[in-house]
Amino acid sequence: xPDKSKPSPPPADKIALYEKVVAQFPEVERKxxxxxxxxxxxxxxxxxxxxxxxxxxxxxxxxxxxxKEHKTKRMDAYGVVQKEYAVIPDKLLADSKTMKKYFAISFxxxxxxxPKPTTRKKAGKKT
Numbered sequence: 548x549p550d551k552s553k554p555s556p557p558p559a560d561k562i563a564l565y566e567k568v569v570a571q572f573p574e575v576e577r578k579x580x581x582x583x584x585x586x587x588x589x590x591x592x593x594x595x596x597x598x599x600x601x602x603x604x605x606x607x608x609x610x611x612x613x614x615k616e617h618k619t620k621r622m623d624a625y626g627v628v629q630k631e632y633a634v635i636p637d638k639l640l641a642d643s644k645t646m647k648k649y650f651a652i653s654f655x656x657x658x659x660x661x662p663k664p665t666t667r668k669k670a671g672k673k674t
Contacts, residue, residue: 589663
């Protein structure tokens with residue numbers, strides 16, 4: 548019986564394209580086994596959904612411009628529209644040079660956000 552606690556990973560070709568974009572930023576670590584994502588100070592700013600769509604978090608003005616220029620929409624995942632995230636069109640995801648510009652905008656934006664406290668439980672703590 549399949550393990551329902553772990554989401555299915557995105558298609559391998561999309562993971563490769565996503566990793567190529569992230570690799571342009573040595574200061575950014577690609578995280579997540581089944582849902583590849585990036586974050587800074589606890590704030591996620593990009594991820595690859597199980598169906599292969601990439602979501603990128605952008606500040607409001609840049610997001611509006613991006614949606615119009617690339618004729619795309621806000622990311623919706625698990626039935627929720629994510630107001631700060633745009634769906635990256637496949638053609639754009641394959642263009643790592645252009646993606647570098649948008650990924651940089653996203654990274655700069657997330658660096659301006661208040662750090663989120665970690666929610667991970669400390670290992671070895673006894674109750």
